[in-house]
Amino acid sequence: xxxxxxPSLGESVTEGIIxxxxxxxxxxxxxxxxxxxxxxxxxxxxLPSPAAGVLVAIVAExxxxxxxxxxxxxxxxxxxxxxxTEAASAELPGRSAxxxxxxxxxxAATPGLVISPVVRRILADGGVEASTIRGTGxxxxxxxxxxxxxxxxxxTEELIVPLSHGQRRMGQHMAASALSAPQGYVAIExxxxxxxxxxxxxxxxxxGVPVGAETLVARAAVRALAEFTTxxxxxxxxxxxxxRSVNVGFVRAADSATLVPVVHAATRLSxxxxxxxxxxxxERLHARQLMADDLMxxxxxxxxxxxxxxxxIAPVLIQPxxxxxxxxxxxxxxxxxxxxARWRIVLGLTFDHRACExxxxxRFLERVGALLDDLDLDxxx
Numbered sequence: 001x002x003x004x005x006x007p008s009l010g011e012s013v014t015e016g017i018i019x020x021x022x023x024x025x026x027x028x029x030x031x032x033x034x035x036x037x038x039x040x041x042x043x044x045x046x047l048p049s050p051a052a053g054v055l056v057a058i059v060a061e062x063x064x065x066x067x068x069x070x071x072x073x074x075x076x077x078x079x080x081x082x083x084x085t086e087a088a089s090a091e092l093p094g095r096s097a098x099x100x101x102x103x104x105x106x107x108a109a110t111p112g113l114v115i116s117p118v119v120r121r122i123l124a125d126g127g128v129e130a131s132t133i134r135g136t137g138x139x140x141x142x143x144x145x146x147x148x149x150x151x152x153x154x155x156t157e158e159l160i161v162p163l164s165h166g167q168r169r170m171g172q173h174m175a176a177s178a179l180s181a182p183q184g185y186v187a188i189e190x191x192x193x194x195x196x197x198x199x200x201x202x203x204x205x206x207x208g209v210p211v212g213a214e215t216l217v218a219r220a221a222v223r224a225l226a227e228f229t230t231x232x233x234x235x236x237x238x239x240x241x242x243x244r245s246v247n248v249g250f251v252r253a254a255d256s257a258t259l260v261p262v263v264h265a266a267t268r269l270s271x272x273x274x275x276x277x278x279x280x281x282x283e284r285l286h287a288r289q290l291m292a293d294d295l296m297x298x299x300x301x302x303x304x305x306x307x308x309x310x311x312x313i314a315p316v317l318i319q320p321x322x323x324x325x326x327x328x329x330x331x332x333x334x335x336x337x338x339x340x341a342r343w344r345i346v347l348g349l350t351f352d353h354r355a356c357e358x359x360x361x362x363r364f365l366e367r368v369g370a371l372l373d374d375l376d377l378d379x380x381x
Contacts, residue, residue, distance in 0.1 A: 002051040004073035006066050009040050013292045015067045016040045019165055023055045029075060036072070039165045044257070046288050054079035119147045126151030134160055166257025177319045181235070185314045186361040187348035190369030195330045195343040197377055205272040205381045209279050213345065214250070214304030217327050218278075219271045219380070220371035222246050225300060226267070228364045232299050234320035235354050249298035249318065250278060252285055260318060261285060262298040271380035305329040312346045322355035325368070 006016055016038040023029055023036075035049040057074040060066045115123075115130055119142055123130055126147075133150045135142035140162050163171075177183075194216060205211055225232045225246050233242040246267045249260040261281035266274060284290050301324045303315050313326035328346040335342065347368055349361045356364075 001056075002053070002075045002077060003071045004035065004047075004050060004075060006038065006060075006068050006070050006072055007047070008068050009038065009045060009292050013040050013068065015065055016045075017165060018060050018062050018064050018066065018072065019044070020062055021058060021073075022046075025055055025058055027055050028080075029053065029055055039169075040292060044166060044254070044288070045290075049075065051075050051077050053077040115142055116144075119144055122147040122151060164255070164257065166255065170257050173319070174316045177317050180319065181317055181322075182353040183317055183350055184353055184356075184358055184361070185348060185350050186358050186365065187312050187314075187346055188362060188365045188369070189344055189346050190366070190372070191342055191344050192369060192372045193343060194372045194375055194377070195332075195345075196341070201377060201381065205275050207272065207276070209272070209275045211271065211275045211381065212304070213327060213330050214302060215271065215275045215278055216372060216375065217304075217325065217345075217347065217368065218248055218250070218266075218302045219269075219274055220368045220375065221300070221302065221325050222248060222266050222269075222274075223371050224364055224367045227367065228360070230355050231323040231349075231351070231364060233322050233355055234299070235322060235352060236320070240322075240355055243299045245299070247297045247299045249301035249321075250281065251301060251303040251315070252282070254285060259285065259290070259295060260298060260301060261290060261294050262296065264297060271375065271377070301325070302327075312348050314348060315350055317350055317352060322352035323361075323364075324350045326350070 009016060017040070018036060019039045020037040022034050029035060029049045029052065031050070031052040032048040034046045035055075037044065037046050039045075053075045055073060056076045056079060058072070059074070060070070060072040066072055120130075122144065123133075123142075128147070128150045130142060133142050133146055134140075135146055137143040137146070140160065195213065198211060198216065203211055229242050230240060232246050233240050235241075245265050247262050247264045248266045249262045252259050252261060261284075263269070263274065263277045263281065266277075269277065281290070281294060284294070298318065299321060301318050301321060303313055303324065303326045305328055306313065308329050311328045313328070315324055315326055317324055326348040328348075330343055330345045333342050333344060347365045349365055351361050
């Protein structure tokens with residue numbers, strides 16, 4: 001027998017919430033196969049199976065909060081999984097789809113909602129979309145009776161979608177930030193030729209890493225923070241803690257939540273090194289391999305354009321930081337009579353009024369704009 005335990009998920013992380021089991025009791029598992037998903041205040045992680053065999057016990061159910069090191073399940077290395085048909089698995093109490101992988105979903109399934117094979121077949125035969133049904137099972141799951149009623153009578157008029165753990169957590173953090181800090185916002189438009197010069201280089205670094213507007217602006221912002229040191233700080237009681245190291249967080253969408261991976265000690269990084277560090281964080285984010293330490297220690301954050309048509313963004317501060325830089329999508333304009341095209345971009349700064357005021361915020365943004373034009377791409381890429 002092999003115990004499945006909750007490993008350390010990073011510095012200062014002492015517990016996690018079991019958000020999903022990918023296997024049921026009696027399912028066969030392979031070593032290192034994703035077994036369960038755990039959510040902490042810092043990161044959501046898929047935990048691999050420590051051994052090959054059969055999952056014979058689940059000690060911590062979905063939704064349970066457990067401490068690191070605690071046993072959450074048991075794997076029998078000598079057991080053999082019994083074959084089960086889809087129908088039998090779905091209709092027996094406490095049983096679901098057969099083992100080999102995560103329970104399958106159909107095109108009619110609501111993202112994040114697991115539907116049994118029997119229910120899926122009833123809905124498909126009746127031509128009813130799962131997204132139109134209000135499930136009455138645990139966690140809003142659609143039961144067989146729900147499916148049969150929907151096929152006979154039609155779907156309900158509204159759809160109730162439970163918030164994910166990540167959505168609830170992000171909402172709580174942002175609500176606390178808005179209530180705890182007097183926040184202001186300033187935006188300016190700057191004209192710069194750095195995007196033209198970057199495009200001429202293929203928008204890549206010397207070692208082939210893509211370099212975009214977000215990385216360029218972040219590099220200029222790090223340099224500007226050497227002059228506007230109180231923006232790289234946090235408020236504690238009645239004093240300001242100014243950090244010597246600039247740890248830049250980059251806002252990223254992750255499933256239904258938002259994560260902010262951090263490039264630590266960014267002050268002395270060249271543009272090439274910064275682009276490489278950002279690319280590494282993004283790769284590990286998409287592979288769900290970020291650790292809690294990758295999301296901790298940020299002192300200043302940047303949020304890039306949300307789309308090619310984004311003009312500006314006014315984000316809420318990530319506490320306990322006192323400033324957050326945002327940028328719209330760079331726009332290339334060719335005014336009539338102009339000899340060359342002009343690039344413009346809107347830079348914004350959300351700030352804590354206890355550490356900054358609008359005039360200083362505007363001067364910081366103007367400095368970032370000036371430093372964009374001063375970037376020596378030949379030397380830094």
